[in-house]
Amino acid sequence: MALVELRDIRKIYHVGDQDIAALDGVSLTIDAGEFLCIIGPSGSGKSTLMHLLGCLDTPTSGSLLIDGVDVSNATDDQLSRMRNSKIGFVFQAFNLLPKLDVLHNVELPMVYAGVSAKVRRERAIAAIERVDLGHRMYNTPLQLSGGQCQRVAIARAIVNNPKIVFADEPTGNLDSKTGETILTLFRELAESGCTIVIVTHDNNIASRLPRRIEMRDGRIRVGVEAAKSQTAPLLVSHPTPQKGEEAQP
Amino acid sequence: MNFWFGLIIGLKEIGAHKFRSFLTMLGIILGVASLLSMFALTEGVARGMREMLAASGGVQRVEVNNKEPSEEKQDLAFLSPGRTMDDVAALEKGASLVDLVVPEMNQGMPISRDNKTLRLKAIGTSPGYFELGILELEEGRLLAQNDIDQVNRVVVIGSDIPGELWPENPSYRPIGESIRIMGVPYRIVGILKHYESNAAKRKREAGVSDAQLKRRMARMGKTKKKMRQYDQFWEKNHCIAVPYSTYFNDFRTASNADGSPNRKLDRLSFRVADIALFDETLTQVRSILDRTHRGIDDFGFDTREEWFDNIESSIRATRTSGSLIAGISLLVGGIGITNIMLASITERIREIGVRRAIGARRHDIFVQIVVESGVIGVIGGILGLLAATGVVQVLVLLSPVENAPIITFSAVMISFGFAVGIGVISGLYPAWKASTLDPIEALRYG
Numbered sequence: 001m002a003l004v005e006l007r008d009i010r011k012i013y014h015v016g017d018q019d020i021a022a023l024d025g026v027s028l029t030i031d032a033g034e035f036l037c038i039i040g041p042s043g044s045g046k047s048t049l050m051h052l053l054g055c056l057d058t059p060t061s062g063s064l065l066i067d068g069v070d071v072s073n074a075t076d077d078q079l080s081r082m083r084n085s086k087i088g089f090v091f092q093a094f095n096l097l098p099k100l101d102v103l104h105n106v107e108l109p110m111v112y113a114g115v116s117a118k119v120r121r122e123r124a125i126a127a128i129e130r131v132d133l134g135h136r137m138y139n140t141p142l143q144l145s146g147g148q149c150q151r152v153a154i155a156r157a158i159v160n161n162p163k164i165v166f167a168d169e170p171t172g173n174l175d176s177k178t179g180e181t182i183l184t185l186f187r188e189l190a191e192s193g194c195t196i197v198i199v200t201h202d203n204n205i206a207s208r209l210p211r212r213i214e215m216r217d218g219r220i221r222v223g224v225e226a227a228k229s230q231t232a233p234l235l236v237s238h239p240t241p242q243k244g245e246e247a248q249p
Numbered sequence: 250m251n252f253w254f255g256l257i258i259g260l261k262e263i264g265a266h267k268f269r270s271f272l273t274m275l276g277i278i279l280g281v282a283s284l285l286s287m288f289a290l291t292e293g294v295a296r297g298m299r300e301m302l303a304a305s306g307g308v309q310r311v312e313v314n315n316k317e318p319s320e321e322k323q324d325l326a327f328l329s330p331g332r333t334m335d336d337v338a339a340l341e342k343g344a345s346l347v348d349l350v351v352p353e354m355n356q357g358m359p360i361s362r363d364n365k366t367l368r369l370k371a372i373g374t375s376p377g378y379f380e381l382g383i384l385e386l387e388e389g390r391l392l393a394q395n396d397i398d399q400v401n402r403v404v405v406i407g408s409d410i411p412g413e414l415w416p417e418n419p420s421y422r423p424i425g426e427s428i429r430i431m432g433v434p435y436r437i438v439g440i441l442k443h444y445e446s447n448a449a450k451r452k453r454e455a456g457v458s459d460a461q462l463k464r465r466m467a468r469m470g471k472t473k474k475k476m477r478q479y480d481q482f483w484e485k486n487h488c489i490a491v492p493y494s495t496y497f498n499d500f501r502t503a504s505n506a507d508g509s510p511n512r513k514l515d516r517l518s519f520r521v522a523d524i525a526l527f528d529e530t531l532t533q534v535r536s537i538l539d540r541t542h543r544g545i546d547d548f549g550f551d552t553r554e555e556w557f558d559n560i561e562s563s564i565r566a567t568r569t570s571g572s573l574i575a576g577i578s579l580l581v582g583g584i585g586i587t588n589i590m591l592a593s594i595t596e597r598i599r600e601i602g603v604r605r606a607i608g609a610r611r612h613d614i615f616v617q618i619v620v621e622s623g624v625i626g627v628i629g630g631i632l633g634l635l636a637a638t639g640v641v642q643v644l645v646l647l648s649p650v651e652n653a654p655i656i657t658f659s660a661v662m663i664s665f666g667f668a669v670g671i672g673v674i675s676g677l678y679p680a681w682k683a684s685t686l687d688p689i690e691a692l693r694y695g
Contacts, residue, residue, distance in 0.1 A: 089607065095603045109607040112608040156607065
């Protein structure tokens with residue numbers, strides 16, 4: 001079933017007396033369990049699209065359903081709830097809180113979800129062990145390498161069992177070898193059933209994912225997606241359902 | 250968000266910038282310290298005054314004093330006999346709302362025994378004197394109506410007199426012994442209890458002996474005489490009370506310039522039977538005295554109530570002005586907190602963005618910042634209270650015993666509450682600013 005459904009989304013920014021359409025009529029469906037990427041040059045609208053999908057912002061017009069909930073006109077508090085319970089973020093710059101140790105960084109989303117301290121601790125430990133950092137539990141981010149930081153960020157993103165994880169250039173600040181291990185981690189997560197959306201401008205990454213959505217000038221490029229998704233080597237072992245309705249008619 | 254979590258974050262934030270946080274708190278610390286010291290000082294003064302008031306007979310006691318008659322009666326003023334025993338008789342007979350009338354004639358006189366002479370105020374009065382002034386007997390008996398009627402030469406003395414007239418044996422209770430008042434021998438029939446203020450009692454119990462006190466006074470360049478004004482019980486302990494009839498016979502019969510007896514009282518006090526009828530009582534007494542004074546309004550009332558009100562209002566005034574100054578200090582401290590919190594959230598815009606991205610609501614961010622500044626207020630308040638305790642200790646050493654500052658629980662709570670309140674209020678604007686940051690902008694920041 002469709003986890004995310006976008007219908008004719010527009011996002012218009014007012015800059016001075018000019019209106020700039022960052023997204024200009026985007027329709028898209030993402031199914032549960034998909035592992036896909038959004039690719040495009042800077043200024044193509046991919047970040048804006050991710051912000052909308054990630055409930056950090058609301059569209060100017062069009063409808064946006066996430067897990068069956070229409071968030072296109074949601075209030076700030078509703079969006080916060082959505083982000084907290086259904087969405088996980090992984091950023092290029094990791095964005096861990098430098099004063100908290102690994103454990104507390106990972107616990108943080110559950111604090112805002114109102115999970116009790118005991119359960120929080122258990123689930124955080126499980127998530128940290130899942131990204132192989134059980135031995136770094138009480139280190140602060142400053143004592144960790146970039147790859148380790150990103151793994152902590154992933155643990156934080158998945159600790160609330162979100163429906164979908166957004167990764168914005170997750171390998172952008174890492175060397176290629178470390179980036180590879182992070183991608184492998186995402187792949188493992190995808191295999192275990194998590195829906196993952198990677199936003200990148202790196203074709204190397206994009207070409208290895210089961211599905212790619214290419215953005216250009218605020219629109220999804222017609223045809224590219226379907227072609228790529230068929231030729232791309234399937235890195236994910238289980239077959240990914242493809243609907244191919246995302247492109248604009 | 251969990252309040253405790255916010256508290257922990259706040260403490261960590263303060264711990265991460267110890268010096269900066271301390272400087273921020275300094276305003277609050279000074280504000281609270283000055284507020285509490287001021288409360289303690291005025292409370293000390295108030296206690297001292299209330300103690301003095303209670304010692305002098307409380308608000309029920311009213312004194313009839315001399316007053317300039319009003320202008321149109323000034324030419325007739327000679328008609329009035331002034332305050333005399335006639336007033337006492339008239340009041341005892343007619344003033345139903347008064348339950349005690351006490352006349353007093355007094356004058357400083359040499360009090361001697363053998364070759365030792367004291368110069369003290371001898372008082373000619375009635376038995377009611379002891380009741381009105383709340384003077385209790387330690388040994389012997391008080392003056393009785395019989396003494397008045399029979400014009401006995403008897404005297405009741407304060408507890409410090411024996412020690413000063415019999416210095417060779419301070420514990421001697423000289424009941425039945427004779428002392429001379431202006432050369433006239435009087436027999437001691439009673440010795441009053443020793444009176445001391447609570448402060449003096451505390452001091453004595455803390456082990457400050459007279460010798461120590463004398464040394465201390467010598468060090469401070471004060472003689473015992475100078476210290477008198479600080480002891481409201483000095484007069485009680487140096488009481489020389491004789492029957493007014495005897496006093497009149499011995500000292501007043503030819504004391505006017507023309508050789509006539511001086512019948513005037515030096516003091517006339519009465520006690521209001523029911524404090525609820527205070528004003529009615531004064532009216533009644535006024536109308537009776539109008540008759541005995543032949544319509545000349547040459548008397549007025551000195552009520553302790555007025556005195557009490559004056560004390561209270563002057564304390565209130567001191568308290569208000571002190572609070573204002575301390576309040577300004579607290580306000581400055583609050584502005585300091587606001588300033589630092591604003592700097593702190595600018596430093597942490599990205600952190601706020603991250604918190605928002607992982608699901609913190611605006612409200613959560615708001616609470617976090619307010620809790621942080623509240624914690625500064627709480628810690629500043631606690632340090633301020635400690636500082637005030639130190640300041641008060643110093644003041645206790647410096648100030649006169651009766652007015653030693655006192656820290657009361659409510660003063661502590663008020664000062665502390667102010668500190669916390671200022672901390673929280675100063676955090677409101679930064680918290681609002683932080684909570685309205687756009688998460689996308691905040692994530693991009695820096």
